[in-house]
Amino acid sequence: MQNYFELFDLPVSFDVDPDMLAVRYRTLQQHVHPDKYVTSSAQERRLSIQHAAHINDAFEALKNPLKRAQYLLELKGMAVNESGAGLDHGFLMEQMELRETLEAIPEAEDPLAALDHFLAEISNYEKEFVETLRSQFAVSTEESLSQANIAVKKLQFINKLKEETIELEDQLY
Amino acid sequence: MALIQISEPGQSSAEQKHHLAAGIDLGTTNSLVATVRDGQPETLADADGHHLLPSAVQYSPDASPLTGRAAKDKSSVDPQNTILSVKRLMGRGMADIEKSNDRLSYQFINEDSTVPRIKTAGGNVSPIEVSAEILTALKKRAEKELGDELEGVVVTVPAYFDDAQRQATKDAAKLAGLNILRLLNEPTAAAIAYGLESQSEGVYAIYDFGGGTFDISILRLNRGVFEVLATAGDSALGGDDLDHVITDWLIESSGLNKEIGQNQYRELWHQACQAKERLSQQDVVELSVKIEAAPVWQGTLSRTQLNELIDPLIRKTLAPCRRALRDAGVTVEDIDEIVMVGGSTRAPRVRELVGEFYGKNPLVSIDPDRIVALGAAIQADILIGNKSHEDILLLDVIPLSLGIETMGGLVEKVIRRNTTIPITRAQEFTTFKDGQTAMSVHVLQGERELVVDCRSLAKFELHDIPPMVAGAARIRVTFQVDADGLLSVTAQETTTHAESHVEVKPSYGLEDAEIERMLKDSISHASEDVEARNVREQQVEADRVLFALDAALQSDGNTLLTKEELSKIADASSVLRQARNESNAATIKKAIKDLDKETMEFAARRMDKSIHKALTGHSVTEFNEEN
Numbered sequence: 171m172q173n174y175f176e177l178f179d180l181p182v183s184f185d186v187d188p189d190m191l192a193v194r195y196r197t198l199q200q201h202v203h204p205d206k207y208v209t210s211s212a213q214e215r216r217l218s219i220q221h222a223a224h225i226n227d228a229f230e231a232l233k234n235p236l237k238r239a240q241y242l243l244e245l246k247g248m249a250v251n252e253s254g255a256g257l258d259h260g261f262l263m264e265q266m267e268l269r270e271t272l273e274a275i276p277e278a279e280d281p282l283a284a285l286d287h288f289l290a291e292i293s294n295y296e297k298e299f300v301e302t303l304r305s306q307f308a309v310s311t312e313e314s315l316s317q318a319n320i321a322v323k324k325l326q327f328i329n330k331l332k333e334e335t336i337e338l339e340d341q342l343y
Numbered sequence: 344m345a346l347i348q349i350s351e352p353g354q355s356s357a358e359q360k361h362h363l364a365a366g367i368d369l370g371t372t373n374s375l376v377a378t379v380r381d382g383q384p385e386t387l388a389d390a391d392g393h394h395l396l397p398s399a400v401q402y403s404p405d406a407s408p409l410t411g412r413a414a415k416d417k418s419s420v421d422p423q424n425t426i427l428s429v430k431r432l433m434g435r436g437m438a439d440i441e442k443s444n445d446r447l448s449y450q451f452i453n454e455d456s457t458v459p460r461i462k463t464a465g466g467n468v469s470p471i472e473v474s475a476e477i478l479t480a481l482k483k484r485a486e487k488e489l490g491d492e493l494e495g496v497v498v499t500v501p502a503y504f505d506d507a508q509r510q511a512t513k514d515a516a517k518l519a520g521l522n523i524l525r526l527l528n529e530p531t532a533a534a535i536a537y538g539l540e541s542q543s544e545g546v547y548a549i550y551d552f553g554g555g556t557f558d559i560s561i562l563r564l565n566r567g568v569f570e571v572l573a574t575a576g577d578s579a580l581g582g583d584d585l586d587h588v589i590t591d592w593l594i595e596s597s598g599l600n601k602e603i604g605q606n607q608y609r610e611l612w613h614q615a616c617q618a619k620e621r622l623s624q625q626d627v628v629e630l631s632v633k634i635e636a637a638p639v640w641q642g643t644l645s646r647t648q649l650n651e652l653i654d655p656l657i658r659k660t661l662a663p664c665r666r667a668l669r670d671a672g673v674t675v676e677d678i679d680e681i682v683m684v685g686g687s688t689r690a691p692r693v694r695e696l697v698g699e700f701y702g703k704n705p706l707v708s709i710d711p712d713r714i715v716a717l718g719a720a721i722q723a724d725i726l727i728g729n730k731s732h733e734d735i736l737l738l739d740v741i742p743l744s745l746g747i748e749t750m751g752g753l754v755e756k757v758i759r760r761n762t763t764i765p766i767t768r769a770q771e772f773t774t775f776k777d778g779q780t781a782m783s784v785h786v787l788q789g790e791r792e793l794v795v796d797c798r799s800l801a802k803f804e805l806h807d808i809p810p811m812v813a814g815a816a817r818i819r820v821t822f823q824v825d826a827d828g829l830l831s832v833t834a835q836e837t838t839t840h841a842e843s844h845v846e847v848k849p850s851y852g853l854e855d856a857e858i859e860r861m862l863k864d865s866i867s868h869a870s871e872d873v874e875a876r877n878v879r880e881q882q883v884e885a886d887r888v889l890f891a892l893d894a895a896l897q898s899d900g901n902t903l904l905t906k907e908e909l910s911k912i913a914d915a916s917s918v919l920r921q922a923r924n925e926s927n928a929a930t931i932k933k934a935i936k937d938l939d940k941e942t943m944e945f946a947a948r949r950m951d952k953s954i955h956k957a958l959t960g961h962s963v964t965e966f967n968e969e970n
Contacts, residue, residue, distance in 0.1 A: 179958045194958060196568050200736055201957040202950065204765060204826040208495075208524050208726040211888040213939050217950050219825055223767040230762070336669060340662070340790070 174228040184307035364727035366719025371555030376481040377720035402465030410480040422448035432470035434508030448605040478519035495524040497723040501556040502528035503576030526827040530560035532718030545679035553685035555581035561671040572671035575663035582687035589615035597632040597640035681705040748785035778810040799850040881931035
């Protein structure tokens with residue numbers, strides 16, 4: 171089975187040109203999407219669903235920086251676990267403070283505005299860790315990859331926080 | 344509305360066989376059928392020139408059911424046997440129906456099936472059968488107009504329909520004897536019709552407020568690619584709900600208590616609908632309530648009063664609007680156009696509040712009733728192979744997350760909402776007892792953490808797990824959502840590769856045996872031979888397989904197959920060719936299966952070749968596309 175980068179004929183790298191990725195994704199789907207096989211045999215329809223699903227997975231994994239980093243580390247035999255091991259004290263304290271801010275949002279004077287503000291703050295953290303990933307993957311030594319591993323873990327924390335914030339938004343509105 | 348001419352220049356339609364296909368908008372209040380003729384999509388009218396078919400079915404003891412206008416006219420005089428808004432009952436269980444605010448005038452019977460039946464003078468019918476009557480009426484209309492049988496149809500569903508509601512719709516189409524090419528989401532259908540007409544590019548919000556459902560979809564249109572970025576909605580909120588609050592106001596204002604009879608309620612409801620429609624044009628309407636022709640109340644309803652009544656409901660549509668933007672990763676400023684779809688968007692107040700939310704006026708120049716059917720017709724025309732839009736590509740999403748029940752009544756998400764379909768996800772399970780050979784996986788749909796807050800879809804029972812010590816078996820369960828948004832589940836023990844048998848127990852759907860029985864019933868009503876129908880279905884599949892194989896062999900047979908492989912395939916296909924002409928469904932089915940086995944590897948190689956070919960020379964096309 172081709173890896174995701176080979177599937178899109180892109181170099182194995184954290185830096186992916188989003189426009190090129192999107193163009194190639196669409197080109198591939200033009201050829202395998204189930205809509206192109208509606209009048210084909212059941213066998214071809216089955217195959218088309220499998221391939222289209224694989225291409226969707228691959229696109230999602232390369233489009234999203236967190237997933238792309240996870241996938242790159244997996245390719246290098248360094249799959250990231252969910253544990254908090256290896257994270258520095260400062261980061262964990264920050265996380266606790268962010269959680270407290272999140273919990274206080276429903277009591278804010280204008281909860282939706284507070285929530286928007288909080289999401290913007292999270293997004294800054296996101297950008298910071300994505301930048302870390304970019305520079306560590308660019309070096310790509312054993313040491314820098316283990317740094318990337320930690321950045322992925324941090325990004326997972328931030329991502330979880332973002333999901334919970336959006337869930338809260340659903341309840342507030 | 345005028346849609347752009349899309350037939351290829353220099354190629355007359357007579358040069359290739361034109362396949363008959365149609366798009367069907369199966370609506371809560373009204374339904375429509377449309378087709379593409381001479382490159383133009385158009386809705387088809389009945390003998391009296393009406394395009395909209397009211398989604399009403401009336402059952403009587405001895406005659407076949409009435410549909411459409413004739414049925415709707417009976418709704419006040421025969422409310423128990425006249426089914427309206429059946430779409431709201433699709434894929435729903437008895438508990439859902441009891442929970443809803445709808446004042447339904449029919450009696451339900453909860454037999455041993457998970458699908459409730461409505462008691463009518465014509466027998467007990469499921470919502471699926473009622474929908475099949477509406478589809479049959481549209482099928483007949485199209486076939487009469489087009490002069491031949493339809494080869495395939497695209498049926499639209501609300502984007503926010505869950506798996507059970509989609510499956511129910513597909514079952515109804517099957518029951519009506521339609522070959523369903525695809526279930527298409529209503530807002531996506533609207534985007535196709537609108538996008539092709541206006542040749543627009545950019546990010547679109549499709550706000551679809553129909554009779555019984557609300558959808559909001561955010562799409563990106565780019566060079567013939569319709570990419571749904573996110574969808575949200577409420578599958579139990581529509582114009583019907585607006586009518587109900589107006590009816591309740593009418594009852595209260597006129598001093599009638601709520602225990603009025605069903606006939607009286609339906610009459611008041613009609614008045615409420617009319618008042619709502621008239622208030623789209625004028626500022627105030629006069630109303631009078633009569634009981635047995637004697638007036639009991641007279642009064643007025645102003646537009647301001649109406650707005651007060653319906654505002655809370657319209658505002659309920661704005662939360663999904665916000666969520667869809669968030670999930671799509673765009674802001675209101677990114678939205679190039681808001682397209683209004685569905686009869687309820689005629690209400691000026693809806694346009695006003697939606698405009699306020701997006702900070703820009705919504706587009707109202709299109710016919711909100713017909714656009715969905717027109718989009719479905721265009722998609723049907725493409726899927727059936729009338730090659731007018733070869734390079735159009737539709738990428739849709741799953742509206743609600745899929746998850747499985749874990750310890751403590753919690754739901755673990757397997758596929759997240761707004762993931763592009765088709766999609767597959769695998770999850771590994773193990774046994775917790777020595778020698779365990781079966782297990783059950785409970786699949787749910789929804790966003791909440793607790794099982795009780797999500798919608799139960801089905802319990803998948805896995806059998807034939809090889810007996811091992813506890814924790815040794817590795818059962819890989821694969822969840823697949825196809826392009827219709829429908830889930831299927833397969834399972835395999837990965838250490839022994841034993842394929843587990845998966846038995847599906849739908850929570851709110853028909854089991855295969857029930858569909859089979861209904862099909863038999865419907866066929867015997869149509870005085871058609873069941874076996875003859877089975878044979879015909881198998882022959883169609885055989886022809887399809889043989890046709891596809893011939894084309895595949897022609898282009899790739901010599902390059903992708905060895906002589907030995909070629910001759911094995913030739914043998915199996917000649918067996919099928921012979922079986923096809925004998926009238927025995929089982930024989931044809933077996934020959935198809937055997938040929939399928941023989942060609943599996945060939946099909947896989949062809950698909951790989953196609954993927955490889957897609958990207959060779961991409962630098963040239965990309966250069967063109969990017970400049």
